[in-house]
């Protein structure tokens with residue numbers, strides 16, 4: 001799908017947005033054309049419309065968070081290499097991880113509506129656990145303000161995600177840190193074990209702090 005880059009007037013310094021890929025567009029230097037920053041345009045070649053009732057399982061796996069924040073998505077136990085569309089919502093790859101950290105931080109998710117385009121709001125990265133009242137609409141790129149601080153995730157409008165239950169247990173993640181999260185079961189495993197603490201380079205860290213920090217820039 002081709003980029004559809006539009007200019008936004010008076011938007012706090014954020015001037016260009018790609019409507020196709022829900023991502024900001026920038027110039028690497030003044031002589032270059034404006035390009036969209038989306039890192040997985042290939043997924044947008046395969047937009048899959050699904051009915052939420054036809055989805056029994058959504059699982060995400062970060063194969064090794066020590067090395068990269070690449071994530072794999074599995075829907076109904078099959079790897080999903082496209083962009084999921086549920087009714088009016090286009091679920092971006094980052095939105096699954098945003099949901100995971102919101103749930104881990106016991107956030108009550110309530111999506112707001114963008115006054116410019118009517119798009120519903122999803123927060124990810126550090127915004128998935130930091131309540132705020134200035135949201136950036138990723139459908140149109142406009143900033144907008146709401147009265148009361150909140151955190152939203154469109155996925156939570158279609159499913160009733162259980163809270164994540166963690167066991168009092170520790171995993172050493174020096175070799176690798178594979179995170180697998182089953183959204184509809186509320187099951188989160190690190191290297192195949194359920195735990196609330198991690199040990200990295202002889203230092204202990206709780207899992208919520210670790211994942212908040214590791215995914216803070218994934219927005």
Ligand SMILES: [Zn+2]
Nearest residue numbers: 003018021036
């Ligand atoms: Zn684009």
Ligand SMILES: [Zn+2]
Nearest residue numbers: 114117137140
């Ligand atoms: Zn909007």
Ligand SMILES: [Zn+2]
Nearest residue numbers: 123127135136
């Ligand atoms: Zn927001």
